[in-house]
Amino acid sequence: MSATIQSPSPVEIPFVRLHDPSPDTLEELLGVVREVATEGAFTMGRHLDLFERDFASFCDAEHAVGVASGTDALELALRGLGIGRGDEVMVPANSFIATAEAVSAVGAIPRFADVDPDTQLITAETASAALTERVACIIPVHLYGRTVDMDPLLALARDHDLLVVEDACQAHGARYRGRRVGSIGDAGCFSFYPAKNLGAWGDGGALVTADPELADRVRLLRSHGERPRYQHHVIGGTARLDALQAAILRVKLRDLDDANEARRRGAARLRAGLVGSSVESPALPADAGDHVFHLFVVRVDDRDAVRDALAARGIASGIHYPTPIHLTGAYAHLGYRAGSLPIVESLARRICSLPMFPSIEDDEIDAIAAAVTEVTDL
Ligand SMILES: *Cc1c(COP(=O)(O)O)cnc(C)c1O
Numbered sequence: 490m491s492a493t494i495q496s497p498s499p500v501e502i503p504f505v506r507l508h509d510p511s512p513d514t515l516e517e518l519l520g521v522v523r524e525v526a527t528e529g530a531f532t533m534g535r536h537l538d539l540f541e542r543d544f545a546s547f548c549d550a551e552h553a554v555g556v557a558s559g560t561d562a563l564e565l566a567l568r569g570l571g572i573g574r575g576d577e578v579m580v581p582a583n584s585f586i587a588t589a590e591a592v593s594a595v596g597a598i599p600r601f602a603d604v605d606p607d608t609q610l611i612t613a614e615t616a617s618a619a620l621t622e623r624v625a626c627i628i629p630v631h632l633y634g635r636t637v638d639m640d641p642l643l644a645l646a647r648d649h650d651l652l653v654v655e656d657a658c659q660a661h662g663a664r665y666r667g668r669r670v671g672s673i674g675d676a677g678c679f680s681f682y683p684a685k686n687l688g689a690w691g692d693g694g695a696l697v698t699a700d701p702e703l704a705d706r707v708r709l710l711r712s713h714g715e716r717p718r719y720q721h722h723v724i725g726g727t728a729r730l731d732a733l734q735a736a737i738l739r740v741k742l743r744d745l746d747d748a749n750e751a752r753r754r755g756a757a758r759l760r761a762g763l764v765g766s767s768v769e770s771p772a773l774p775a776d777a778g779d780h781v782f783h784l785f786v787v788r789v790d791d792r793d794a795v796r797d798a799l800a801a802r803g804i805a806s807g808i809h810y811p812t813p814i815h816l817t818g819a820y821a822h823l824g825y826r827a828g829s830l831p832i833v834e835s836l837a838r839r840i841c842s843l844p845m846f847p848s849i850e851d852d853e854i855d856a857i858a859a860a861v862t863e864v865t866d867l
Contacts, residue, residue: 500856502844504805505684509848514740518690521736531732533712540735541695543742544679547662550672550697552704555730556711559658559680562694563591565728566654566676567626569696569706572597576625579651581611582813582833584630587680588656589814592628598823600624601815603830607772609633609786609840613641615832626652631660631670633809634686634752634783635774639665639673654678658694659783661686662749664776671697681730681738686752686783687745689734751847752782755854759785759843762858767865768795768841784809785845789865792841798864804857807842 510518525536537555545553556562572578574596580588582601589599602619605612611629627646629637637655646653653674657663661679663670671677679685681693698704706723709716714723760770768787774780786809789795796806813833815825827834843857 500853500860501803502805502849502853502857504807504842504844505846506848507683507688509846510741514744517740518737521740522733525733525736532729534732536732536736536739537730540730540739540742543739544695545697547669547742547745548671548677548697549669550677551699552701553695553697554704554707554711555735556694556696556707557728557730558692559656559678559682559685559694560587560591560594561711561728562658562678562680562696563588563628563654563656564594565707565710566678566696566698566703567591567595567597568710569703570626570652570654570675572626572652575623577621577623579611579616579619579624579627580814581615581628581630581632582815582830583609583810583836584632584656584814585658585810586814586817586819587658588628588630589820597625598623599814599820601813601823601825601830603832604836606832606836608635608638608774609771609836610635610637611642612638613645616642616645620649624649624651626654628654628656629674630656630658631663633771633786634660634663634781635771636660636663636665636670636779643673658682658685660781662745663781664778666776667778672699675700676703681734686749686781687738687741690737691731691734693730693734693738695730748847749781751849752845753777753780755845755847755849756780756782756785758851758854759845759858762855763787763861766858766862768861782845784842786840786842787861788836788839789841790839792839795861795864796841799860802860802864804860805844808837808840809842811837813837 541553576597577600578592655677657671658680676698681689710725711728714725768789
């Protein structure tokens with residue numbers, strides 16, 4: 490397969506389009522920015538309270554606590570649940586590295602698990618296979634926007650007395666058997682990094698939980714253990730969600746279900762367009778609500794050549810993620826060898842993420858499908 494030199498491409502399809510609010514929504518967003526600026530209350534305050542109330546309600550959770558990033562949400566969830574030195578925390582090896590970094594940040598050690606070859610997600614079986622006496626918590630990651638099969642995992646956690654912290658940083662709004670993700674385990678963690686399904690105009694995150702004590706501890710930890718001003722009860726830090734981001738997210742939250750529906754429609758059209766090409770589309774969950782297509786990840790042999798050929802046709806793509814976490818330099822000290830988690834490792838060689846975002850147009854999807862079919866037939 491070789492990409493021939495082309496004249497300037499007729500299509501230019503980005504991997505994600507971040508500047509796509511409708512004109513009305515944009516006016517509303519600029520309106521709340523003006524409000525916060527006029528009030529001059531940039532940290533804590535009513536915009537944060539209102540967003541937390543709305544986000545908790547959206548997630549069917551009792552409490553939401555806004556924090557500075559998804560990584561902070563994971564770290565403070567673990568810290569708030571008492572995980573630390575001497576503990577191991579199970580993490581699927583094919584997540585974004587932040588899932589493992591949060592474990593390391595509290596002094597615990599990530600214990601990496603393999604995944605199901607079809608869903609690419611951690612399961613009760615792959616978690617069992619990686620279980621040790623020291624594991625105190627499991628972090629199921631709803632990777633790419635698809636929900637982990639939680640019931641068997643919760644049963645495993647009950648049998649072994651493990652906490653469950655959901656990493657829902659790619660799955661805002663997804664449902665598992667009717668329940669919103671994040672509200673199923675002991676805590677759920679979200680990122681509002683701009684490219685996520687719910688994205689801020691900068692960094693942000695939130696933790697949701699039904700446990701009032703955990704919510705309270707995380708509220709203390711995110712802001713110097715302080716309550717009220719200059720009375721410090723625990724050693725915390727600076728990990729607050731800015732008022733500006735909270736106000737922006739509150740506006741965008743209203744459109745989240747519609748935006749996820751647009752992703753699902755786009756994904757269905759792309760899947761149909763790829764039938765007959767030699768790429769494998771993502772396996773479909775039983776219930777459409779169980780996948781919010783943060784990413785549309787296909788598997789294809791000769792992946793790097795396919796990506797080059799798509800790039801030559803003006804179509805962006807990505808790899809999520811090229812190196813499984815246990816084989817990164819950052820975690821070399823744990824001593825995992827190539828071959829230790831074979832499914833994650835073989836997936837990493839074949840996965841390719843195609844463009845998928847709510848404002849993607851039908852003709853863009855058709856152009857992607859046509860180009861993929863063409864370049865994989867070469
Ligand atoms: C984005 C992401 C995070 C980290 O979120 P940040 O807001 O970037 O800190 C954690 N886990 C997963 C699976 C993510 O995709």
